[in-house]
Amino acid sequence: MSRKEVQPLHIYRFLPRTNCKLCGCPTCYSFAFDLISRDRTLNDCPPLQEPEQADALKTLKGFLGEGERIPGTDHVIDRTRCTGCGDCVLACGRALTTVTIGGRLSKRETVPEVLQVINGSLHVINAPSCKRSDKSLDLCGVCADRCPFEALDLVKAEPRDDDD
């Protein structure tokens, strides 16, 4: 299973499932959602750090990868995997200048680039330009789809939809 296919239920199956609330979530299942959105990390679950949970923790790390969410964006970048190839930057450049309205592709005015490779690793340099920051636009995912190394993921936009 690729990381993009991992759902909260997959995560939940490997959590301690005691609903102890030590992580700050009301249930282990809600913690699974927060792990997917990277609002919390595996370190936030104390029982998961116990020796008897080592196998489960290893599996969960495999599901979630080493990526870190860039604050204020949907982007999760795994710098242990990013080669700085720039494929996502090129793909984003094309995505930024087009938008689908009523099923038809239309040109959009030029906007500043969102992504840039700096010192061999991807960075988000202009988050407000990202189409995902504008809810009136398509929920773009072109950059992550383009990454050949599973180094880039996109998670739910902030503020979360269920906060509306």
Ligand code: SF4
């Ligand atoms: S701390 Fe871990 S075991 Fe306790 S509720 Fe949170 S996820 Fe479940």
Ligand code: SF4
């Ligand atoms: S989600 Fe779309 S607009 Fe945003 S950085 Fe990725 S490709 Fe660019």
Ligand code: SF4
């Ligand atoms: S995130 Fe992926 S596509 Fe983008 S520069 Fe890194 S390796 Fe290349």
